[in-house]
Amino acid sequence: MNVADSQRVSSSLEHLGYAFTPAAEDADVIVLNTCVVRQSAEDKAIGRLTSLRPLKERNPGLVINLMGCLVGVRGAKELRERLPFVDVFSPPSDPGPLISFLSQGESQAFESDATARRYALMDGDLLLPAHERGRLVSAHVPVVYGCSHACTFCIIPYQRGIERSRPVGDIVAEIRSLAEQGVKEITLLGQIVDRYGRDVPDGPSLAGLLRIVHDVEGIQRIRFLTSHPNYFSEDLMETVAELPRIMSHIEVPIQAGDDQVLINMKRGYTRKDYRALIDTIRMKIPDCSIATDIIVGFPGETEEQFMQTYKVLADLKLDVAHLARYSPREGTVSARRMVDDVPAPEKMRRFRVLEDLQEQVVSEINQRYLGRIEEVLFEEKVKDRWKGRTKTNKLVFLESEDDLRGQTLPVTIIWTGPWSMQAARLNQPALISL
Ligand code: SF4
Numbered sequence: 136m137n138v139a140d141s142q143r144v145s146s147s148l149e150h151l152g153y154a155f156t157p158a159a160e161d162a163d164v165i166v167l168n169t170c171v172v173r174q175s176a177e178d179k180a181i182g183r184l185t186s187l188r189p190l191k192e193r194n195p196g197l198v199i200n201l202m203g204c205l206v207g208v209r210g211a212k213e214l215r216e217r218l219p220f221v222d223v224f225s226p227p228s229d230p231g232p233l234i235s236f237l238s239q240g241e242s243q244a245f246e247s248d249a250t251a252r253r254y255a256l257m258d259g260d261l262l263l264p265a266h267e268r269g270r271l272v273s274a275h276v277p278v279v280y281g282c283s284h285a286c287t288f289c290i291i292p293y294q295r296g297i298e299r300s301r302p303v304g305d306i307v308a309e310i311r312s313l314a315e316q317g318v319k320e321i322t323l324l325g326q327i328v329d330r331y332g333r334d335v336p337d338g339p340s341l342a343g344l345l346r347i348v349h350d351v352e353g354i355q356r357i358r359f360l361t362s363h364p365n366y367f368s369e370d371l372m373e374t375v376a377e378l379p380r381i382m383s384h385i386e387v388p389i390q391a392g393d394d395q396v397l398i399n400m401k402r403g404y405t406r407k408d409y410r411a412l413i414d415t416i417r418m419k420i421p422d423c424s425i426a427t428d429i430i431v432g433f434p435g436e437t438e439e440q441f442m443q444t445y446k447v448l449a450d451l452k453l454d455v456a457h458l459a460r461y462s463p464r465e466g467t468v469s470a471r472r473m474v475d476d477v478p479a480p481e482k483m484r485r486f487r488v489l490e491d492l493q494e495q496v497v498s499e500i501n502q503r504y505l506g507r508i509e510e511v512l513f514e515e516k517v518k519d520r521w522k523g524r525t526k527t528n529k530l531v532f533l534e535s536e537d538d539l540r541g542q543t544l545p546v547t548i549i550w551t552g553p554w555s556m557q558a559a560r561l562n563q564p565a566l567i568s569l
Pocket of ligand 1: 283291
């Protein structure tokens with residue numbers, strides 16, 4: 136979501152006539168877009184911001200904009216006192232205050248005027264920065280902002296507000312615009328993306344939206360994330376299975392494998408529900424890859440409860456497990472009402488146990504790809520190898536002197552490891568047109 140927000144800021148600035156520079160020293164405007172989902176991320180953001188202070192002292196005309204979750208959580212007032220050298224504070228997903236400041240020459244934090252809105256929102260006219268136009272292969276498109284779920288550990292609803300679906304017309308216009316600028320793959324984003332449209336009377340569901348987006352010319356691949364076990368409908372599964380441009384990769388977090396921990400997290404489902412969901416996904420979408428998120432060391436999590444999570448992960452054999460050690464975030468229910476009683480070394484031990492398990496599981500899953508022919512969309516060259524993804528989101532590298540950016544090619548998988556694969560071209564490579 137932050138990548139998508141940054142793209143929006145960048146696009147707004149391009150519309151205003153600014154151009155991207157990779158060097159902070161050369162910039163007239165620096166935007167620091169922050170994530171504070173964990174304390175370490177907040178500390179990093181403040182550290183980076185402090186390191187920009189000498190630049191501002193040398194060049195008082197430099198505009199520094201602090202954007203994102205840090206502003207959403209702390210509020211502009213507190214931050215302004217703490218960081219007086221910052222000119223503009225913007226909440227998540229809103230380039231308005233910066234554009235207002237630049238177009239009027241004065242700070243109007245949170246009070247964007249009509250001009251700023253025109254530049255900042257630009258729905259359907261997402262102009263990629265010049266250095267990405269014709270080069271960016273895969274882009275993110277938010278379809279639902281915010282979240283109304285309020286899991287006890289999560290700070291996102293406090294930062295990004297309640298759930299709001301974007302109008303279909305804006306989403307489709309934006310995807311068309313991205314396709315015209317060379318983008319081949321889009322990922323539809325939402326904190327609970329399957330809830331798309333539920334806040335809009337008579338609007339399409341996510342399955343309906345996927346059907347509409349599927350027809351946009353130039354877009355070869357469509358993904359979506361993140362799903363929630365309670366809202367991933369069979370209609371959605373059938374849509375993924377039916378439409379060739381929707382990729383068979385699902386991100387659906389379990390967070391914990393113990394029912395009491397799930398209640399404490401206020402997730403709204405049980406371990407049994409999650410297992411049943413995975414069985415149904417596998418039945419409806421053959422060859423689907425599945426990713427999950429897990430938090431270890433949630434307040435009160437006993438060894439026995441942790442082992443339930445271990446068992447679920449060992450049994451289900453999922454393609455990806457994003458693991459995190461619990462850290463309390465100020466303002467959340469778990470930080471206010473629960474005791475962070477699992478010691479840090481124990482959290483780390485549990486993390487490592489799951490990490491080792493998952494490495495073994497994924498190694499076995501990936502070995503099944505050995506010798507298979509897979510369609511890979513190539514995105515960029517990293518050193519001398521092209522980097523791309525299978526339909527199932529497996530990372531693939533291929534050595535080639537040709538320019539493969541944006542091409543979908545059938546390749547043979549010749550080596551697999553837990554985190555990536557190596558491919559070779561077929562004897563007579565042919566472009567795949569969907
Ligand atoms: S559903 Fe996701 S974004 Fe919403 S509160 Fe729960 S963890 Fe946070």
